[in-house]
Amino acid sequence: MSFSSFKFCKPLLKSLSENSYTEATPIQKEVIPLVLEENDIMAKAQTGSGKTASFVLPILQKLFSTITNKKSKPKVLVLSPTRELTLQISNNFKIFSKHFEKSLKIVSVVGGLSIADQLLDIQKGCDVIVATTGRLIDIINKKQLNLDSLEYFILDEADKMLDLGFADELDTILKLLPKRRQNLLFSATYPFKMIEISKVISSSFVKVEMEEQEENLDNITQRVIEVNKENRSALLKKLIETNKFEKILVFMSTKRATDNIAKKFRKSGFKADSFHGDLIQEDRTFTLDEFKNDDLQILFSTDIAARGLHVDDISCVVNYDLPRSAFDYVHRIGRTGRAGKIGTSITFIDYENLEHFKLIEKKCKLNIKKEQIEGFELIGEPIKKVKGSAPIKGKRKSKKDKLREKQNNIK
Template sequence: MQFNELNLSQELQNALLKNDYKNATTIQEKVIPLVLDGSDVMAKAQTGSGKTASFVLPLLNIWQEQLVKRTTKKPKIKILILTPTRELTIQVSNSIKNFSKEFIQKPKIATVIGGVSIGDQLLEIQQGVDIVVSTTGRLLDIIDKKQINLSFLEHLVLDEADKMLDLGFAEELDLLLKELPEKRQNLLFSATYPQKMLEIAAKITTHPMSIEIENEEPTVVNIKQRAIKVNKENRNALLQELLRKNKWKRVLVFVSSKRSSDNIANKFRKKGFLADSFHGDLIQEDRNFTLDEFKENKIKILFATDIASRGLHVDDISCVINYDLPRGSSDYVHRIGRTGRAGKEGVAISFIGLEDFEHFNLIEKKVNISLEKEEIQGYELEGIPILKEKGKAPIKGKRKSKKDKLREAQNKKF
């Protein structure tokens, strides 16, 4: 379906054409009409599906139509979009600005994130905004200061809701809902819907339209996925070998911790590579600077934690490498989705150590792939893969019960 068939304003269609958007993706085709119709939506969508445009476009269309009804010059907050990371918040804000470029009167947007001056954000909100795009933590800080009025809100969006759940959103939700009017449109987007996510959805909305994109591969077809067997102590040397042999423009390497991100990036810089680290402990100014350097090719290799797996939109990332495997299949899909974007080809490589076989087999099963486990000459895997024994139930009495542990802890106090 083409965008001109979706009842969007001429200004939005002009912006889409200028950005070379012609055909709607499956999720856009299904969600846009529902949002325009005022329905609540609960959508299951993977990275790279075009979900951001699926809610940004119709909400801008609705906002534009309501301009004529505005009774005051100072705008009120009508749209609140919550995201799990600062980078995704900035990305969504930029998308709103980009799609509304053709508007005669443009919406005022507040991008509310941690790591930057809260004073500037408070001033922006007090002067009046139409749309707030925010991480939950910083928004609750502002709510706690009683410096934001959400009583005029008409649309609530939770983007990457499953990731927000991982970051403690369930505990913050009740505080947030107290500030919102009961009558509003609710839009939830998530890659997965575990039980806790369904409980959150039930608190927010009672009769949502459920959208699940079926018959689509969970990983992008133009990404060449590889799995290379290597002992953990040889990963550094193998990665250097791969980087020297392949002419990758930009490489994103995922590691398991902030400390590893810094340490490995430092080792690679000493070897002459243009490398840096990216993780949640960096202040926002440093995060923005690092991403700009990566986008401008001043940094060729970025060692990052999973904070970069969602919301990081950098053109022409040639290769994604799972130096450490992700915790689950959803994270795997999001990680490799940083490459092979906009129809371009990409490569995703996972390092498989002796203790990783079982975990990677589970990831393969869940994302419906089966990869040959390669070996690179000179870096062959040594040792026997560590697999858990199946079929043996735990022997009763071998493990201490919670009651025994509590009793021991009490005895130690006296």
């Protein structure tokens, strides 16, 4: 289905053509007409499926005829879990509204940048606010933002926001929104928390579910390599040189680890840097731009880069450390093999995390052949499971018994 079939305005179609958007993705085919028909939507689709354009484009179409030269009041509020995704969504609004006769005013509200500048931009008047919840709460607390004119509320990567503990902040924001609005929720999964919060947001969601996991992984060669922890760094260097990977995203478990290994790789002559939440926003933006523009070959990152970020032509994703959540494995490796291109994922495992990787395989319905590289073979013995004695029925203390004991000890 071509975008022209949605009967978008000419300026929007011109921007789509300039950015090589010709055919709508499956989620765009489903969601765009529903948004144009003013439905509340709860959509489930994995990262890289085209979710952002599925709400940006129809909203721009609806705003096109309402933009004036007068001081604007916020009509659109988009919330996302990370600064990078927030800035990326804002950029989508800017790119696709480029040819509008009257300029659309878009404000990014994120931590790490001047709150004074963001307040000033809002006070000058804006049509669209794209925000992280924490900084939006900061601005709301200064009583400088009125959301009474809001018409569209979008929650992107909703499950990730709730995983990161933003439920209370989200609840605070929801209480300030006008009751009459269009609600759009996008998520890669439907955890219990999200189902509960969706009931507060709207009682009339149209559900759209896209099951694309297997299709999205078809373009990715998945390798699982058994190697001792202390040999991962040397093996990674060998694999990069042997396979001539040009752009590599490496996932680490901690912020400190990303800094340390990036420093070591730079000393070895690689163009490498680290990317995590402790960096100031200017550094995060600069590092990500360098990676996008091929000034960096290797980006060592925490899971902050696992979802939502669009970086073209990543040739290889490496799970240096395993993700905690099984489904984050799919989100991570989904950074490569995009837009019909071929990609590679490499996962390092050892005896300590073998059972965890088996769980990942089970939940993600995968069965990947394990391999070893000559000179880096896995050494040691598998960790034996120690089984304790089976609990005796009726012998375990109840909660009431424990509470009575505690009260007696206090006395």
